[in-house]
Amino acid sequence: MSLPPLTPQIPRAYVDVHVIQTVPPANMNRDDQGNPKDAMYGGVRRSRVSSQAWKRATRMHFAQNRPEEDHATxxxxxxxxxxxxxxxxxxxxxxxxxxxxxxxxxxxxxxxxxxxxxxxxxxxxxxxxxxxxxxxxxxxxxxxxxxxxxxxxxxxxxxxxxxxxxxxxxPLEVALFGRMVADLASLRVDAATQVAHALSTHAVDLEFDYFTAVDDETRRRNETGAGMIGHIGFNSATLYRYATVGLHQLKHNLAAGREPNAAWPATVAGVREFVTSFARSVPSGYGNSFAHRTLPSLVAVVVRTDQPVNLVSAFEAPVRLDGESIAAISAMKLANEHAKVTERWGEPASYEAVVHAFDKEPATTVEEALGAGQSFPELLSGLEAHLDRTFSEGSA
CATH class of the missing domain: 1.10.8 (Helicase, Ruva Protein; domain 3)
Structure with a gap:
């Protein structure tokens, strides 16, 4: 059986997703000692959530919203x-x-x-x-x-x-995240998506929750003492999260074996699903102990035709705890970094859209750099319309 020819490729393009998200005390992604993962950046210790953890959380969110036959494993x-x-x-x-x-x-x-x-x-x-x-x-x-x-x-x-x-x-998950098969190069699928390790925009300290569990039966016998004691490491952080989707690679991956006129709609739908699940997903580690699921304070989508751009350099100088909202300051630093990159490198994005939860000065700064604030469904619809208008075969 020979492979069907791929449909024509679209121009190279990237959909960058930038997220600012605050999480309460949590241990959603632990290291080999059982403590939250961290990293040094800008000379200070930061909270870190690995890209693997958030990619899996994104995949699990896919599974909640797709029929069983469309799942990957x-x-x-x-x-x-x-x-x-x-x-x-x-x-x-x-x-x-x-x-x-x-x-x-x-x-x-x-x-x-x-x-x-x-x-x-x-x-x-x-x-x-x-x-x-x-x-x-x-x-x-x-x-x-x-x-x-x-x-x-x-x-x-x-x-x-x-x-x-x-x-x-x-399936969409394989097309997005790729497949590595060491023994057989012909089964490899180049990933269309890159996901960065999430980093806190500020310095963090590791803390510990010392806990005891009561044995209900000993209480009934009027005995004292705990039935169990232990501790869990945790921290709380405002995270900068980043991912990018290579539109051209995703279409290439989805085109193989499909009807030519189905590849592009599947690509646009796939981008929408990825942005939705990446924004809404949270790794589940110690979820019952901390109930740490939150929604982002900011989600920005930027479509570029030059290269993907991770804006983590906005936080090399860590946000200081001076009584202001860390999320709001982080959002302004992100917006300023995006504006600076666009101005100095002379490569304006073909599309920018933002959802945020700020007002006053933070809202003004964010919207001057990334466009008027809108709802998340409006962001997704606008992104789909832009991709269809700009990159479909008919307009390429």
Missing amino acids: RTRGVAAALTEKLSTLPGVPDEESAARLATSLLAPLGIKAGKKAGDTAYLFFYGQRQLDRLATLIAGRAPELLALSDKKREAAIAELGVQEIFRTEH
């Missing part, structure tokens, strides 16, 4: 998942037969086996629809294939185009 257990799916096919008598078929179907991928039976050597990222298509390859042929020796079965399946299934019709 990253697992070592692709063979077990395929075995379960094949066991429902007509002509597959038992789970052992389904496992033999699954092993033969996955053999053309060339992925190394893991230490545990049925596992791959590393996590494999795929879509549920891709696994369904893989099962469809042998629908109606299961008895014939099971009658063959393992070697002959693998040879027969090798002619069916297993690799092409995982190279086409990628």
Whole structure:
């Protein structure tokens, strides 16, 4: 099976997403000691949330809003998942037969086996629809294939185009975040999205919550003492978060195996979903202990055609705690940095939009740099309209 040709590429363009978000005491992303991750920046210790943690939170938000068949999963257990799916096919008598078929179907991928039976050597990222298509390859042929020796079965399946299934019709998560397969370059998908580690705009100190848990039964017996004692590290911070989507790469990833006229609408819809989920998601670490879920104070979207620009340099000099709102000062510093980059490098953005929760001087500063404040649904609709108007095949 040969791959269908990709649709024409749009000009190179990037959708930058800038977020200012304040979180209360929390430990949403812990290090190997169980404490919140941090980093030195601008000579002071900052709160940090890793890009991996926020990418996973974004993916989990996708899953809440998409049908099951559109989900993607990253697992070592692709063979077990395929075995379960094949066991429902007509002509597959038992789970052992389904496992033999699954092993033969996955053999053309060339992925190394893991230490545990049925596992791959590393996590494999795929879509549920891709696994369904893989099962469809042998629908109606299961008895014939099971009658063959393992070697002959693998040879027969090798002619069916297993690799092409995982190279086409990628789910949005794979198209956005990419897939690395060390053993087989042809299965790699270049990520369309880059996500920065979130950093606090100010210095932070690590604090500890010493807690005790009462044994209810000892209280009834009038006994004293705690049933459990412990501590949890935490900090609170106003975070600067940044991500960028390569519009051209996302369209390239989504185009493979789809109808040519479907690639661009899928790209625009994918950008909208990413911006929505990136803005609204929060890593869930110790969520029951801290209930730290908040919404951003500012979300700005900037479309550029030169290169993506992370504006973290706005906070190299940390925001000082002088009684003013840290979020408001952070928003003004971000807006000023954006204006300065645009002026000094002479590469104006093709589109700017902002949602914020400020008034008076912070609101004026933000809106002079990034446009009039609007609601989040208005930002998303305006972004979609701009992308369609500026980058669709008809206007490229």
